[in-house]
Amino acid sequence: xxxxxxxxxxxxxxxxxxxxxxxxxxxxxxxxxxxxxxxxxxxxxxxxxxxxxxxxxxxxxxxxxxxxxxxxxxxxxxxxxxxxxxxxxxxxxxxxxxxxxxxxxxxxxxxxxxxxxxxxxxxxxxxxxxxxxxxxxxxxxxxxxxxxxxxxxxxxxxxxxxxxxxxxxxxxxxxxxxxxxxxxxxxxxxxxxxxxxxxxxxxxxxxxxxxxxxxxxxxxxxxxxxxxxxxxxxxxxxxxxxxxxxxxxxxxxxxxxxxxxxxxxxxxxxxxxxxxxxxxxxxxxxxxxxxxxxxxxxxxxxxxxxxxxxx
Amino acid sequence: xxxxxxxxxxxxxxxxxxxxxxxxxxxxxxxxxxxxxxxxxxxxxxxxxxxxxxxxxxxxxxxxxxxxxxxxxxxxxxxxxxxxxxxxxxxxxxxxxxxxxxxxxxxxxxxxxxxxxxxxxxxxxxxxxxxxxxxxxxxxxxxxxxxxxxxxxxxxxxxxxxxxxxxxxxxxxxxxxxxxxxxxxxxxxxxxxxxxxxxxxxxxxxxxxxxxxxxxxxxxxxxxxxxxxxxxxxxxxxxxxxxxxxxxxxxxxxxxxxxxxxxxxxxxxxxxxxxxxxxxxxxxxxxxxxxxxxxxxxxxxxxxxxxxxxx
Numbered sequence: 001x002x003x004x005x006x007x008x009x010x011x012x013x014x015x016x017x018x019x020x021x022x023x024x025x026x027x028x029x030x031x032x033x034x035x036x037x038x039x040x041x042x043x044x045x046x047x048x049x050x051x052x053x054x055x056x057x058x059x060x061x062x063x064x065x066x067x068x069x070x071x072x073x074x075x076x077x078x079x080x081x082x083x084x085x086x087x088x089x090x091x092x093x094x095x096x097x098x099x100x101x102x103x104x105x106x107x108x109x110x111x112x113x114x115x116x117x118x119x120x121x122x123x124x125x126x127x128x129x130x131x132x133x134x135x136x137x138x139x140x141x142x143x144x145x146x147x148x149x150x151x152x153x154x155x156x157x158x159x160x161x162x163x164x165x166x167x168x169x170x171x172x173x174x175x176x177x178x179x180x181x182x183x184x185x186x187x188x189x190x191x192x193x194x195x196x197x198x199x200x201x202x203x204x205x206x207x208x209x210x211x212x213x214x215x216x217x218x219x220x221x222x223x224x225x226x227x228x229x230x231x232x233x234x235x236x237x238x239x240x241x242x243x244x245x246x247x248x249x250x251x252x253x254x255x256x257x258x259x260x261x262x263x264x265x266x267x268x269x270x271x272x273x274x275x276x277x278x279x280x281x282x283x284x285x286x287x288x289x290x291x292x293x294x295x296x297x298x299x300x301x302x303x304x305x306x307x308x309x310x311x
Numbered sequence: 312x313x314x315x316x317x318x319x320x321x322x323x324x325x326x327x328x329x330x331x332x333x334x335x336x337x338x339x340x341x342x343x344x345x346x347x348x349x350x351x352x353x354x355x356x357x358x359x360x361x362x363x364x365x366x367x368x369x370x371x372x373x374x375x376x377x378x379x380x381x382x383x384x385x386x387x388x389x390x391x392x393x394x395x396x397x398x399x400x401x402x403x404x405x406x407x408x409x410x411x412x413x414x415x416x417x418x419x420x421x422x423x424x425x426x427x428x429x430x431x432x433x434x435x436x437x438x439x440x441x442x443x444x445x446x447x448x449x450x451x452x453x454x455x456x457x458x459x460x461x462x463x464x465x466x467x468x469x470x471x472x473x474x475x476x477x478x479x480x481x482x483x484x485x486x487x488x489x490x491x492x493x494x495x496x497x498x499x500x501x502x503x504x505x506x507x508x509x510x511x512x513x514x515x516x517x518x519x520x521x522x523x524x525x526x527x528x529x530x531x532x533x534x535x536x537x538x539x540x541x542x543x544x545x546x547x548x549x550x551x552x553x554x555x556x557x558x559x560x561x562x563x564x565x566x567x568x569x570x571x572x573x574x575x576x577x578x579x580x581x582x583x584x585x586x587x588x589x590x591x592x593x594x595x596x597x598x599x600x601x602x603x604x605x606x607x608x609x610x611x612x613x614x615x616x617x618x619x620x621x622x
Contacts, residue, residue: 015402015415022331022406025414066373091326091402093415095333103336104326104404243336 002046002255003126004039004134005119005151006057007143007166008108009080010090011067012036012244012284019097029096034074035067036090036284038137038165041248042255043076044285045274049256053077054130056122058140060087060109081118083140085109092244094282101242111140116147123151127158131259135174136165136251149173161258165251167192175210181258183214183251198223212264214254214271216247221272223304226264230305233268236298239276245284250275269299313357313566314437315350315445316430316462317368318454318477319419320391321401322378323347323555323595330408340407345385346378347401347595349448349476352559353566354387355596356585360567364388365441367433369451371398371420392429394451396420403555405593412553422451427458434462438469442570446485447476447562460484472569476562478503486521492569494525494562509534523575525565525582527558532583534615537575541616544579547609550587556595561586580610 016030043053055078059067063086071078088108092101123133133155135148148170155162156178163181164174171192175182182205184192189201202213202225212226221234250271257267273295277287327341354364366389370378374397382389399419403412434444444466446459459481466473467489474492475485482503486493493516495503500512513524513536523537532545561582568578584606588598 013400015417017415020333020413022333022413023411025416028415028417031417062377091415100334102331102333104328104339104402105336106326106339106342 001052001054001129002043002132002134002259003054003056003123003130004043004046004136005123006037006039006055006137007111007135007147008037008138008140009035009040009057009059009067009087010037010105010108011063011087012090012092014092014094014242014283016094016096016282020093020095020102032283033066033070034283034285035070036245038248038251039134040071040076041245041285042134042136042252044074045249045252045278045287046256047074047076048287048289049252051256051259054126055080056119056126057081058083058111058115058119060085063087079122081115081122083109083111083115090244092242092284094242099240101244103244105138107141108138109140110142113144116144120150120154124154127154127160130158130160132161132163132255134163134165134251134255136163136248139166139168139170143170145169146173149177152177152179161255163251163255163258165247171205172208175205175208178209178211180211181214181254182210182212183216183254185216185218185247189215214268216250216275222250222268224264224268228264229303231265231268231301232304233272233299233301235272235276236295239279241279242282242284243279246275246278248285249278249287265301269296269301272299312363312365312440313354313443313445313570314365314367314434314441315354315357315447316434317348317350317366317448318422318446318458319348319449319451320346320351320368320370320378320398321348321416321419322374322398323401323403325403325405325553325594327405327407327593331404331406331413343594344377344381345594345596346381347556349559349562350445351382351387352556352596353445353447353563355385356560356563356589356598357567358385358387359598359600360563362567362570365437366391367430367437368392369394369422369426369430371396374398390433392426392433394420394422394426401555403553403595405553410551412555414555416449418452419449420451421453424455427455431461431465435465438465438471441469441471443472443474443566445474445476445562445566447474447559450477450479450481454481456480457484460488463488463490472566474562474566474569476558482516483519486516486519489520489522491522492525492565493521493523494527494565496527496529496558500526525579527561527586533561533579535575535579539575540614542576542579542612543615544583544610544612546583546587547606550590552590553593553595554590557586557589559596560589560598576612580607580612583610
């Protein structure tokens with residue numbers, strides 16, 4: 001079973017409008033709502049690929065029912081811990097004229113330390129039956145800098161592969177705690193490390209203690225810096241759509257590949273293909289299996305030789 | 312007491328973002344939520360002006376609690392009829408760099424004919440203690456074309472002043488039923504009547520049976536076509552802010568003036584001043600009394616002589 005933790009669960013709302021014009025009023029032609037946030041989107045994709053998954057995380061009490069109903073309808077096993085207040089909303093406005101999505105992400109409720117401890121206890125209880133742990137998505141406001149590192153240490157102590165995809169000091173500490181894979185998009189990596197290029201940022205995280213670092217470069221694909229080498233994968237063509245959840249689809253491929261012991265170039269190919277297939281879907285966490293299969297052989301993976309690269 | 316009907320109640324959500332950039336992701340810096348929709352915003356402003364008000368309308372059952380709690384906190388008397396599904400949301404994204412608001416309006420739930428009949432019974436029961444009836448805001452999907460006209464006929468039969476502010480065939484039939492005031496913004500008037508200029512549109516509605524027609528011209532102010540003459544009022548300067556609810560503030564002034572028997576030029580001056588004061592507030596339905604008082608003497612009201620104008 002793959003365990004995913006979503007510290008800041010979202011109610012993902014997707015609005016379809018004819019054309020987005022700042023400063024004007026829009027009739028929403030279609031509304032879709034589902035449970036989202038990093039770990040939930042990752043679990044949804046993993047479930048779609050046939051993996052057993054378990055979702056843990058925090059959910060705002062006033063809107064918990066809508067979220068858990070949606071997860072149950074998707075056949076997703078979950079155990080969400082209730083916190084006071086509404087679950088954060090993430091509104092994606094999809095412009096029908098060009099397919100582009102514009103996102104508005106609420107900050108979400110604060111999570112008291114005692115409730116983080118409940119989560120750690122739940123993770124620890126599940127680790128004996130877990131093949132990989134994913135901690136993914138934004139963090140609640142005022143999250144303790146060591147919160148993700150504590151989860152990483154639990155996984156490391158049980159010999160469970162752990163992937164972390166979030167931002168800030170929590171990522172630096174998760175790397176230092178020995179995370180197997182740190183994944184982020186390039187701008188998040190630069191923000192987190194304070195470095196000015198992604199290779200330097202990846203090296204910083206590996207020197208801290210992360211075994212591998214994977215950067216998403218948006219339309220340009222992904223790079224992985226690993227103990228066995230550095231690879232870069234590029235999608236076949238520009239894919240336009242809703243990028244919400246594309247990074248989470250990549251995470252699902254990376255963790256699925258890790259559990260299967262697949263070579264890194266194959267993990268990266270899968271990650272870029274699944275990410276591109278996810279962008280074509282209007283809602284986060286879904287992908288079309290045919291698009292995915294069609295993309296896989298078209299992804300170009302090359303060994304990446306960056307100047308001064310320290311393996 | 313002034314009775315306001317909101318056929319399509321909204322949960323008004325206001326997001327503050329640093330700068331709205333289509334196609335990108337935004338952190339929401341501030342979230343505000345309140346009960347909204349035409350009649351509710353009108354009642355909120357009337358309540359702020361010291362009028363006794365009563366809110367009637369339909370509310371989606373799954374989010375009714377949040378709305379009624381907000382109304383109760385605002386001291387607003389209400390009796391909302393529950394319909395299946397969620398209340399529609401109206402999301403206003405306010406760009407902190409320029410103050411402009413971009414709106415996304417969900418369609419809202421359908422309202423069965425039997426539930427419209429409940430509303431009519433509630434309106435009829437309240438009319439003996441009512442000085443004016445306002446029917447304002449968007450209509451639920453698939454609303455019967457005669458729904459507003461039936462409410463107008465009830466008011467007319469009781470000698471109660473009735474103002475209608477909505478769109479489409481319902482407005483044409485409300486005019487034919489003898490509405491005292493039909494109010495709309497200029498593009499709504501053109502859409503409703505199929506005419507190409509606002510004077511022609513207003514004349515169409517008056518010929519159908521509306522006693523007076525008031526058009527909001529956005530930043531250019533308002534025009535009223537009435538049995539006693541035609542007036543135009545212009546604001547002192549361009550006012551930038553959140554236009555949600557500005558039209559409803561104008562409606563509140565118009566109905567307050569009608570109840571007080573004020574002359575039309577004064578009603579129009581108040582409507583433009585209150586509307587400008589409402590634009591300066593970040594959320595719909597609120598206004599600053601000082602701004603309002605400061606604007607009133609600066610509004611220019613002129614008699615309007617349109618060529619071929621039929622009084």
